[in-house]
Amino acid sequence: MNLYLSIGPLVSLIAGILILVVPRLLNYIVAIYLIIIGLIGLFGHGSIR
Numbered sequence: 001m002n003l004y005l006s007i008g009p010l011v012s013l014i015a016g017i018l019i020l021v022v023p024r025l026l027n028y029i030v031a032i033y034l035i036i037i038g039l040i041g042l043f044g045h046g047s048i049r
Helices: 007-021 023-043
Strands: none
16 A cells, blocks of 8 residues: 655645644744745655655
């Protein structure tokens, strides 16, 4: 059985949990998430596995 895990949904899940636990981190989590998604978009998700 093969399990493939994308980084986008995983980062979203972790960010959502952190926002629920510590709501003051919202600005930082959103900024980091957008930077990560932007880098994945620029360099392509095929190279990250």
